[in-house]
Amino acid sequence: MNTGLAGFSAADSEGKWSGLDVDICRAIAAAMLGDANKVKWVPLNAQQRFTALQSGEIDILSRNTTWTLTRDASLGLNFTATTYYDGQGFMIPTKLNVKSAKQLKGATVCVQSGTTTEKNLTDYSRANKLDLKPIVFEKLEAATGAYFSGRCSAYTTDASGLASTRNKEAQNPKDHMILPELISKEPLGPVVRRGDDEFFAIAKWVIFGLVESEEYGITQANVEQLAKTSKDPVVMRILGTSEDTGKLLGLDKDWMGRAIKAVGNYGEIFERNVGPNSALNLPRGVNALWSEGGIMYAPPVR
Ligand SMILES: N[C@@H](CCC(=O)N[C@@H](CS)C(=O)NCC(=O)O)C(=O)O
Structure with missing residues (x-):
């Protein structure tokens, strides 16, 4: 995590972490470990961040980090997906x-x-x-x-x-x-170690799932209800009530449901932490969904 960048990743006086970069990790933990709180937060400054990931001190770097060719190709790391398009x-x-x-x-x-x-x-x-x-x-x-x-x-x-x-x-x-x-262009997103392929896939698809959930109207508030009643084929796939997509990632069928229940879909994560009603008051801008005039686009969970 960042050493302290309110809205993205910062700890309060009680050591409770919050922010967009934090919620992405919580979603991954919920999907993978069944508990959004099973994350050990390690604050890192700009200089320290890649070494900490390379050495295995951390497993995922979720900290306003720009995806560039040099970093992607030369550090022994893999960028998962863009969670915030910045400049x-x-x-x-x-x-x-x-x-x-x-x-x-x-x-x-x-x-x-x-x-x-x-x-x-x-x-x-x-x-x-x-x-x-x-x-x-x-x-x-x-x-x-x-x-x-x-x-x-x-x-x-x-x-x-x-x-x-x-x-x-x-x-x-x-x-x-x-x-x-x-x-x-500063496309920011989490990074994992090269060779950690199963984890790479999980991290990527949780992020894509959060974006696609927004697209299909699955929210923190309605996820349980939709899991019981939705007949929408996309919603059913995301929530594992038709095909079991989780199995392909080495998870169970409720992987995405748990992530959404823990932190909400991508839009909810954005709104809560950095959006127009938060202290940061950042416009959704290019980070709006592709279907809403932005460039946030996730491959399909199928
Ligand atoms: N996105 C840029 C900048 C990231 C960055 O580290 N920015 C600084 C300024 S906002 C920061 O977060 N510093 C916090 C720290 O190093 O503790 C990158 O990946 O190089």
């Missing part, structure tokens, strides 16, 4: 009165190392002849702390991270604005 943005003090990242010529920008963010910033600066001056920090708190104390004119990370940091760390969130440009 890199900039946060600036509102009083700077800047309206576009293109106006940041020569500006200092706080950024965390070990991220795609650092490289995108250099590329964007060069491509747009902006001569941006990155100030690089290993730790998130150091990067955001430097920005909030005025050491940098801007802070850059994934737009979701900007929203989370502004909401949680800014003394007055209104004093900071997030510029409209997204300078990269």
Whole structure:
């Protein structure tokens, strides 16, 4: 998990974890182990995350991690599926009165190392002849702390991270604005170890099942009822009341039903943790279902 990115993965004062990345793990635990609480949460910063997965300290990395060719092909890991389509943005003090990242010529920008963010910033600066001056920090708190104390004119990370940091760390969130440009593609999703093929398949299909459940209207509230009464062939397959899809994954037929009962479908997970009614207030945007104008699309559970 992240060391603390409210809305995605963060622990409260009692050590209770919540967030979109957390709920994905809870869903997998419910499907696979029969209990959403059977997860040991390990907070990792940007630098530590891949080594922890490679070494076997953790089994799944569910932490705002961008799927790129380099990571997928060279780390001995497998990206499961995208759970949040993001892009890199900039946060600036509102009083700077800047309206576009293109106006940041020569500006200092706080950024965390070990991220795609650092490289995108250099590329964007060069491509747009902006001569941006990155100030690089290993730790998130150091990067955001430097920005909030005025050491940098801007802070850059994934737009979701900007929203989370502004909401949680800014003394007055209104004093900071997030510029409209997204300078990269950051498809975020969980990662497992190469060679852990059965687990890879389970993780992928639980995520796809959560998305398809939204598409077919299966919710945390109605899942039990639908399991008893639905005659919709897709719903019946997802809930294991016709074919037993779970068996093919080494699970039982109620695998997806349990996941949905634990955390709800993808839309419910999004709404609760990061959506317009949550503290983060992120629009559903491209993360809407493909059938609703977004790009969230899951292969069929069949
Ligand atoms: N999605 C990007 C950025 C991920 C990332 O680590 N972002 C930072 C800034 S929001 C973060 O989460 N830091 C928390 C930490 O390292 O503890 C990536 O995969 O490289």
